[in-house]
Every structure is written in C-alpha cells, then in structure tokens.
Amino acid sequence: MSPWETQSFTLAFIAFILSLAFYAVYYWVKRENLARLAYYLLALGILALSVNILARSITSGRWPFANTYEFLLLLLWGAGIAALYAVKRYHLPDLGVYLSPVLVALMAYAFYLRRAAAPLVPALQSYWLQLHVATAIVAYGAFTLAFALAVMYLRRPHPNLERLTYYTIAFGFAFQTLLLITGAVWAEEVWGAWWSWDPKETWALITWVVYALYLHGFTRGYWRGRKAAWVAVIGFLVMLFTLFGVNYLLGGLHSEYR
Amino acid sequence: MKEILKRLKDHFTSLPHVLLVLGLIAVASALGTIIPQERPAWFYLERYGEFWGNFLLRLGINNLFKSWWYVLAEVWLLVSLALCTYDRARLAWRRPSWWGLALTHAGLILILVSLLVTPYVTRKTSVEAVPGQMVSLSSQHFPFDLKVEDFRIEHYPDGTPKQYYTKVSVWEKGEKVREATISVNHPLSFQGVKVYQMDYGWLLKGRIIVGDRTTPFTVESGPEHPLALGPFHQLVAEYYPNLQGRPQVFYAFYFQGNPVKMGLLPLGKEGELPGAKIVFDRAEQYTGLEVKKNPALPFTFAGFILASLGVVAHLLRHPRRIKPGTNEEGGD
Numbered sequence: 001m002s003p004w005e006t007q008s009f010t011l012a013f014i015a016f017i018l019s020l021a022f023y024a025v026y027y028w029v030k031r032e033n034l035a036r037l038a039y040y041l042l043a044l045g046i047l048a049l050s051v052n053i054l055a056r057s058i059t060s061g062r063w064p065f066a067n068t069y070e071f072l073l074l075l076l077w078g079a080g081i082a083a084l085y086a087v088k089r090y091h092l093p094d095l096g097v098y099l100s101p102v103l104v105a106l107m108a109y110a111f112y113l114r115r116a117a118a119p120l121v122p123a124l125q126s127y128w129l130q131l132h133v134a135t136a137i138v139a140y141g142a143f144t145l146a147f148a149l150a151v152m153y154l155r156r157p158h159p160n161l162e163r164l165t166y167y168t169i170a171f172g173f174a175f176q177t178l179l180l181i182t183g184a185v186w187a188e189e190v191w192g193a194w195w196s197w198d199p200k201e202t203w204a205l206i207t208w209v210v211y212a213l214y215l216h217g218f219t220r221g222y223w224r225g226r227k228a229a230w231v232a233v234i235g236f237l238v239m240l241f242t243l244f245g246v247n248y249l250l251g252g253l254h255s256e257y258r
Numbered sequence: 259m260k261e262i263l264k265r266l267k268d269h270f271t272s273l274p275h276v277l278l279v280l281g282l283i284a285v286a287s288a289l290g291t292i293i294p295q296e297r298p299a300w301f302y303l304e305r306y307g308e309f310w311g312n313f314l315l316r317l318g319i320n321n322l323f324k325s326w327w328y329v330l331a332e333v334w335l336l337v338s339l340a341l342c343t344y345d346r347a348r349l350a351w352r353r354p355s356w357w358g359l360a361l362t363h364a365g366l367i368l369i370l371v372s373l374l375v376t377p378y379v380t381r382k383t384s385v386e387a388v389p390g391q392m393v394s395l396s397s398q399h400f401p402f403d404l405k406v407e408d409f410r411i412e413h414y415p416d417g418t419p420k421q422y423y424t425k426v427s428v429w430e431k432g433e434k435v436r437e438a439t440i441s442v443n444h445p446l447s448f449q450g451v452k453v454y455q456m457d458y459g460w461l462l463k464g465r466i467i468v469g470d471r472t473t474p475f476t477v478e479s480g481p482e483h484p485l486a487l488g489p490f491h492q493l494v495a496e497y498y499p500n501l502q503g504r505p506q507v508f509y510a511f512y513f514q515g516n517p518v519k520m521g522l523l524p525l526g527k528e529g530e531l532p533g534a535k536i537v538f539d540r541a542e543q544y545t546g547l548e549v550k551k552n553p554a555l556p557f558t559f560a561g562f563i564l565a566s567l568g569v570v571a572h573l574l575r576h577p578r579r580i581k582p583g584t585n586e587e588g589g590d
Contacts (some may be wrong), residue, residue: 118418119414119416119418119420121418121419122419122420122421122422122441122442122443123442123443125420125421125442125443126443171573173569174569174570174572174573177362177565177566177569178566178569181562181565181566184558184562185559185562188555189443189444189445190442190443190454191454192382192445192452192454192456192548192550194555194558195373195376197290197291197295197323199291202287202288202290202291203288203291205287206284206287206288209280209281209283209284209287210284212280213277213280213281213284216273216276216277216280217273217277220273222273222274222277246291250291250292
C-alpha cells in the first residue's frame, strides 16, 4: 500500500470519529455550531476517502471494485456523499447524529479487513463487475441513508422525514433491481446459469423482497409511520447480512469476492 | 361462476395476501441458505437427529427451492403478478406515468416464468478434452461437434492465474464451420448453444508392468479422481509440473481401500508397486468445458430488459404524490 493510501485512510477514520463525537455532543447540548463542525469533519472524511480510493486505483491500475474491503470504501463514500447532500438540502442536522455511528462502524470494519490490492481472478474480469458493483453502491448507499432516516423518524416522527425515507428506499430499490439483473446476466456469462440460489444472490433477493414489502405496504397505505420505519430498519439489517454475514457464515459462489 | 372468479381475483390481488406470500418466500429462502441443500438423506438424519431430520426430508427442505410448496408459492406470486400487471396496464392508459411500473411487473412475470421452466428445458453436458481431441456433441443431440485445438493458462507476474483460454473449432456434419477462443467470461455462442470455460486439470498416461505383460492406463490428477485397477486395486496420482525443477508424480496405490505403496516419481522413470512396476510416461493438460442449451434464455433476457427499462422510466418521472402520513399507526 502506498503511503498516500495509508495516510488518507487514517485521516478519514479520525475525521469520521471526530464527526461522530461532535454529533454526539450536539445531540445533548443542541448547539447548531457543533452540528456544523461535525458536518465539516464528515466532509473532510469523505474528501480523505476520495484520495484513498484514487491512490489505491492508481497503485493497482484498476478501479477498486474487486473485494469486500474495496466495496466498503465505495459504500462509505456513496453513503457519505448522499448524507452530506441530504443534510444540506433538507436542513436535517440531526441526520448526522444517526448516520455517523453507521459510518464509523463500517470504517472500523474496513480497517479490520484492510489489505493491499490484488490482481483480478478470471471470474471477475468482466465489464459487468463495474456495473454490478456500481448499482450495489447506489442501492446499498441509499438503504443505509434510509436506515438513518427511519431511526431518526422513530426518535422524532415528522411527515417530511417519513416521505424522505420512502423516496430514498424507492430510489435504492430501483438500483437494487438493476443490481440483481446485472448479477444474473453476468452469472450467465461466467457460470452458465443466471440464477443458482447461491447464498449471496438469495440474500440479495431477500433484501429486495423486504424492500418490496416496504414499498407495496407504504404506497397502498397498509403501513405508515412507525410500522413502516421498522420495516426500513429490518431491511437494513437484512442488507447488512447480505453484504457481510453471508461471507462468514454461508460461503458460496461469491467467495471469490472477499 | 362470475362471483367465484371475482373472489379468486380479490384473493390474488389482496395486498395483505401478497405481503404474506412475499414474506413467506423471504423466510423460506433464508432457511434454504442456512440448511445445506441437496445432501444425501443420512446427512440430515445425522446432523439434525431422527425427528428433525425426517421433518426436513418430509417437507423437502433438503431441496427447498424445488420443493412443491416453494414452487407453489412462486406460482401463486405469478398469478398475482399477472392480475396486478393487467390492472396496472389498464390504469397506465389513463395515467401514462404508470407505464414504468407496468413494464417492470411485466418483466418480473417473464423472469419468474423463466425461473420455473429453465430446469426443465435446459440440456447440458460437461466436457473434458485435451488439445487435438474431437468431442462428439451431435451424438448427444447438440447441433454441432467441438474440437479442442489448444488450451493455455495466462498468469500474473506473481504466478496466480489470470485467464484460461481454450481454442476450439466447431464442426457440422464433418465440416469445420467456425473457430473461436473460449475463456472465463467469454463463452462461445453458436446456434442457441453456449460453451463455457469451467475447469482444467491434468491427465496422466502411463503403464503398469507385471512380468512381461504391460497394461496402459490414464488417470486424472488429483485425490478426487481415483482409478480402479481391477476389483481390488486403486491408483491415485497427483501431478506436479515443476517440483524440485522437474515434472513429478506423487502416487498412492491402494489394495481394498488401504494404501500399500506411495511414492514420488519423475515422468518416464520406473517405480515400484507390490509385484509390479509403474511408469508415468506423460502428462496432458485438459480443459473442462460446459455445453448448455437453454431455449428459455431469450425470454429471460427480454424480462431483464423490460424490468430494467421499467425501473429507469419510473426513476426519471416521479409519479407519486404521497399524502403526508401523520397517522402514527398506519391504518388503511
């Protein structure tokens, strides 16, 4: 790993932790200045993460799409940018309070998984890798943001928050549909079967079904408010299991993607 | 009669029922990833005990995704999707912004039908062949034969494999009609049949010499490919292309399931067996290909395209205006 890559990772990690700390203090004392400071720290962390991703890409000569560690970096980056946007656009300083712990936890997990970039195994050498992983980042980034919004709603219900959660999930769901489809097309190219009930793809389908439940229940008014927010939380937990739990507990075809 | 049909339609399009079936499918699928699938019956009895093992087997949880009740749930969902999509498409005539969702649901119908029929319409076979070998596929009712011309592995500087290439020629009725190179992620597609790069390995050709009688043999390298030599003897061999600077074979000779002789032997050198001698003359690298004909594939891909276009169309125009849900407990 190049020094640029290592240093920027450390900087991003520290910035996220400080951001979390300031958001925590802001949560108790409710001083807007603290939230603003935490927001800038978050932005600094995202900037450092951008440098990190770029440095890694330059050293390895390919985009960082090839394993769980690299996926985490991109997910953090995507969720972080989405959060920065949502906080500014919808004036939701509190969103940072709920999202920053998730970012720090994901960053700590990335730190644990960290390793130097390795060349791509034959199965991963495909344009579908870029497309498949890109849709995953948008979808799972959106679900992460929706989780923070739903928890925030459970703490302090507000109709706008509920609507924002719905839109975020609808957006993520569209991309998760594309994620499953790109995965199926690619699996057909590489393994000759577009669906084989491999643990990773089955759990991605389960995640998709949970959010499909959320959307159908929500738009038809079957559940709103706290109930809907709880479904969004469950969806996020299922998503986390799809992303990380499956690797440890169930194995399968995606084990090449470590 | 009309009343019954209406009742049925109400059942299949009722939101609580749809949510229930979707939820059941999610939970069942999770179960199917946690409990190992398609193992022999004794595995379940040993692992889960007499009662639960039999319970799992009785409900077909050992092959959950093909069990009658899972398939039934899929068919139920299919009927529901078809009815809802029909309603949605009719609505879309009045509200064009609904077309996206109607398209996605139509795509999902095609995908679900494909999922159900693919196992029944797919024909496949595995091929292991060394360069120069002609593989007869027409005898297995595929529309052509395949000749493996060459196989090579490309490596990264650190020695890990980068790509596997099989050069093949396609033959129809004894005539060469096409040449192609198959690699991982680049299958050959010809006349509705696809050929995928799957595997590779070594074939070891040698002789066993007893007195003045010589018996030739071919054994596949690796402990998972034992070769039976008569009713009581087995040979297991593993090939190392570059061990201590030269190609060598590690071999084990079994009598009634017990190893009686093991050794490391360079290619071409004679080795000892009880009452006999063994020689590994040469090693040939084979390529493992999978040949597959899935006539449902165009429909599956049509489903993928419809569903993708649908979600993209829906993303580009937000049709929904939600009433602010101030009602805490949801409520219909």
